[in-house]
């Protein structure tokens with residue numbers, strides 16, 4: 001379980017590990033209820049990397065939080081390895097937009113945080129924590145505190161933290177959107193390298209078409225008013241992925257198709273409605289898709 | 291008297307900023323400068339008293355005060371001990387009570403809604419006005435002074451601790467929830483360490499208030515203690531003794547404040563965002 005060897009047992013695609021069927025989510029706020037997701041159905045196979053792409057406010061985070069068991073769907077079902085998701089589970093690792101590290105703990109101790117919370121034997125995981133940090137290029141930074149690390153380094157610590165207890169599923173909510181373009185490209189390559197070593201089932205939320213296309217096996221586009229899944233497309237690029245694929249005409253063509261799909265659903269610069277009474281979404285719309 | 295008040299205040303502030311300055315390694319001048327200024331002021335005071343021949347009932351000179359302290363340290367110490375112990379007791383109880391109320395406020399919406407406005411209202415009462423009531427309720431013993439000391443010192447602890455416990459990043463709480471952390475784990479691993487700097491700033495205010503509470507109590511009731519000595523000596527126009535008592539009070543305050551600052555330094559070893 002603690003072995004760092006690539007998992008050879010991830011065979012051809014079996015039945016879906018994550019199964020989202022007819023999920024709808026309405027937030028009942030003090031004002032009008034907000035329909036964040038009108039209807040979403042996605043299946044994610046074991047070992048698959050699926051991106052959720054769409055304009056701001058289209059319910060990507062909401063869907064991800066429901067898969068994590070942090071929010072309840074208003075209707076529909078979410079199954080994880082055949083069992084309905086009712087509450088957060090320990091076989092999921094989550095990475096948010098901000099690294100959310102404990103500022104008084106070293107990088108190493110932050111990586112070990114889930115081990116402490118889950119009451120697993122610390123000593124058994126210490127070695128693994130070191131190896132994970134080395135893997136993301138943070139060897140020598142184990143004892144630095146978050147305040148002494150750059151944004152990209154902090155996010156890498158967060159990735160190690162999500163992987164430490166070897167969860168089956170990795171949920172990532174715009175993990176790199178706070179980073180500059182150069183760091184972000186580096187992180188994308190680093191992430192795909194990590195996933196070559198530790199095969200995980202990943203659901204990855206992003207605003208960035210290029211990022212989604214580069215990382216994913218499948219890109220799921222969310223959008224429309226009210227928000228649904230408007231496209232589910234396989235990315236045909238070979239693995240391991242390197243920067244070069246971004247220069248192929250194939251890649252450009254796919255990005256164009258994704259962009260046109262989003263634009264067709266929203267028009268230029270019009271907000272993605274979260275349902276009734278959500279016209280005040282700041283800066284939302286297809287125009288913020290990179 | 292005005293001079294003495296200023297003395298208490300600077301005495302209360304110096305150790306903490308001094309300690310952090312040493313950590314910052316910002317050179318000795320930072321430390322020497324305030325010390326130098328204090329010496330200049332004392333020198334001017336001494337000079338003025340000597341030249342103007344002002345009667346010592348009105349203003350004794352620093353040297354004569356120092357001489358009195360050196361000669362009668364036994365009497366001063368006898369009075370300093372109950373004041374210091376009662377202040378420490380008042381402070382510790384205020385800390386416990388303050389943190390407990392803050393935890394209640396953090397975790398129970400009902401407690402928050404019921405308590406908070408009342409606490410604020412209480413803050414608006416000039417609390418010193420209530421000191422005589424404590425004597426009526428609790429008698430003239432040390433319990434009434436300690437109770438009054440708790441009464442004036444606990445509020446800043448409540449406010450600071452509650453602010454700290456509630457300041458926790460929502461993302462961090464979501465992460466804990468996703469890891470199926472219990473409420474207790476969230477408290478011990480995240481909320482409490484996150485609130486520690488707040489708690490310590492509340493404690494630093496509380497320790498000075500706790501001393502004030504005890505002194506006021508001693509003004510009213512006591513047969514011992516520095517507050518009693520100050521009132522007693524002043525009534526007999528023994529200004530020198532009164533001022534000597536004030537100096538000793540400053541030292542006691544400094545000592546107690548220093549202990550809080552020391553506790554903070556120790557906590558920082560584990561919970562500081564800076565590297566050791």
Ligand SMILES: Nc1ncnc2c1ncn2[C@@H]1O[C@H](COP(=O)(O)OP(=O)(O)OP(=O)(O)O)[C@@H](O)[C@H]1O
Pocket residue numbers: 027028029034035036054055056057058059060061062063207273274275278281
């Ligand atoms: N806790 C909540 N309470 C009420 N409404 C919410 C809540 N969370 C999200 N919403 C609403 O649901 C809709 C979808 O939000 P969500 O955060 O899922 O969008 P998103 O696609 O992740 O957007 P972004 O790309 O900006 O992160 C928005 O209209 C938002 O206002």
Ligand SMILES: [Mg+2]
Pocket residue numbers: 060061062173
């Ligand atoms: Mg989001």
